Amino acid sequence: MKNRILVTGATGNIGTELVKALRARNADFAVMTSKAGSAPADVTGVQGDFMDRASLARAFAGVDTLFLLFPMVPEMPIMAANAVAAAKAAGIKHIVRSSGAGADAHSPAAIAKVHGEIDALVKASGIPYTLLLPTSFMQNTINFYGSSIREGALYAPRGNGAMAVIDVRDIAAVAAETLTNPAAHAGRSYTLSGPEDLTDAQMMSVIAHEIGREVKYIDVPEQAALDAMTKMGMPPIVIEWLMSLNHVIKQGWAAGVSPMVRQITGREPRRFEDFVREHAAAWK
Numbered sequence: 001m002k003n004r005i006l007v008t009g010a011t012g013n014i015g016t017e018l019v020k021a022l023r024a025r026n027a028d029f030a031v032m033t034s035k036a037g038s039a040p041a042d043v044t045g046v047q048g049d050f051m052d053r054a055s056l057a058r059a060f061a062g063v064d065t066l067f068l069l070f071p072m073v074p075e076m077p078i079m080a081a082n083a084v085a086a087a088k089a090a091g092i093k094h095i096v097r098s099s100g101a102g103a104d105a106h107s108p109a110a111i112a113k114v115h116g117e118i119d120a121l122v123k124a125s126g127i128p129y130t131l132l133l134p135t136s137f138m139q140n141t142i143n144f145y146g147s148s149i150r151e152g153a154l155y156a157p158r159g160n161g162a163m164a165v166i167d168v169r170d171i172a173a174v175a176a177e178t179l180t181n182p183a184a185h186a187g188r189s190y191t192l193s194g195p196e197d198l199t200d201a202q203m204m205s206v207i208a209h210e211i212g213r214e215v216k217y218i219d220v221p222e223q224a225a226l227d228a229m230t231k232m233g234m235p236p237i238v239i240e241w242l243m244s245l246n247h248v249i250k251q252g253w254a255a256g257v258s259p260m261v262r263q264i265t266g267r268e269p270r271r272f273e274d275f276v277r278e279h280a281a282a283w284k
Contacts (some may be wrong), residue, residue, distance in 0.1 A: 004062055005029035005179050008083075009069030010040065014098055017172035018067065020045060027180050032059045042121050050079035056086035063166070065089065065182050069098040069174060069281060070118070074237045080118040083117065083135075084125050094182035095129045097122050099189050103133055110237075110244040119189075122259065130178045131189040136245075136276045137195070138167045141203065142282045148284045152261040153216040156205055157225040164257045167204070167270040174264050185264075193258040194269050199259035205275055210280045 005022065009015040010031035019040050023028045030044040039045025048059030050070065059158045060066065067089055070076045087095060090177040097119065102109070105116035115133075122129050145154050171192055178185040197207075201217040222243065248254050261269040 002064060002184070003180065004064045005067065006046070006060065006063040006065075007031045007179075008050075009071070009098070010043075010069075011038070011067065012071075012072055012125075013137060013168045014069060014134075014171050014175065014216070015072060016040075016149070017169045018175050021172045021176035022179070025176060025180055027176070029179075030063075030111050050082055051075060053082050053086055056082060057089060060061050060086050060092060062091035063077040063092055065094045065096065065179050066092045067096050067098070067179055070120070072238060072241065074235045077114060077118065080121055084121045086124055087127060092127055094186065095122055095125070095127050096178050096182070096185075098130065098171070099131050099133045101133045101135045101193070101254070103131075109248050111241040112248070113246070114241065126198060128182065129188040130182065130187075131179070132171065132175060132192060133189060134166050134171045134192040135169075135194065136163055136249075137163050137171075138165045138270075138272055140165075142279060146282055149204070149207060152209040153218050154200055154235070155218045155220050155225075156200055157222045157243075157246050157250065158200055159219055159250040160199050160201070161252050161254060162197040162199045162202075163249055163254040164197050165259070165272060166192055166194045167275055170194075170261045170265070170269045174261060175266050178216045191262065192260055192269075193256070195257060195271055197257065198265045198272055203272060205282075206276050207283055210276045212281050215283070250273065256269045 010019055031039050032045050032048040033039050033045050036050050046059045049055045064162050070079050099119050100115040102112045103115035104112050104121050108114045119131055202207055204215040204217045
């Protein structure tokens with residue numbers, strides 16, 4: 001049975017690994033890029049812009065199953081509305097959406113609220129769907145905090161809150177399974193996590209042990225974190241989303257281990273200790 005897959009966000013954390021996973025399955029897939037020639041090597045690319053519905057209509061033509069991942073930018077809700085409308089018009093048969101753990105349109109936490117609102121758009125579309133709700137990524141310790149950790153400390157306003165961080169490769173493995181076998185996952189929402197709850201201090205201890213020098217976790221005041229992000233020029237709504245995520249973690253609301261990676265892929269999710277051992281050179 002024909003199942004042409006289109007992957008959006010293919011050059012990001014999850015998308016890069018998803019492309020690898022779909023290749024390994026010999027899946028029939030293409031990736032959507034905003035610029036011609038920017039698709040990964042040996043992968044079919046189609047041009048599309050979430051802010052341009054006409055371009056989405058062209059990109060979605062002939063697609064059966066769509067992987068939706070939106071960048072965390074102020075226009076994210078508009079992008080989602082455009083994509084869902086274009087998917088309906090193109091006759092997409094299934095949407096797999098990368099959302100976030102705790103997504104809830106009625107949540108007081110801004111990050112959970114916006115993800116929940118987008119999830120509600122997908123559900124209301126009438127298109128069969130699967131929602132993936134991952135926790136924070138292990139890769140954030142490299143991509144966002146790598147420079148700070150190399151200097152000996154992680155600064156964040158998260159107190160002693162714990163979270164079951166997940167390797168994006170495990171998210172990609174679940175996404176690949178749902179994209180290639182969508183009917184088996186229709187109407188489902190999967191919270192995805194790593195195998196253990198860890199605080200920032202515990203994660204820095206693991207990194208310190210592996211690289212052989214001290215790495216501290218410094219719990220900074222929320223106002224200091226807000227001021228730093230403002231000084232960096234981040235958009236106010238993005239700051240609000242990130243600060244709400246920090247608050248959720250600090251309160252302990254992000255803790256909790258999900259069995260879904262194991263249930264869907266048949267193997268345990270990667271442990272942070274193993275991730276650190278594999279990527280130790282990133283912090284040296």
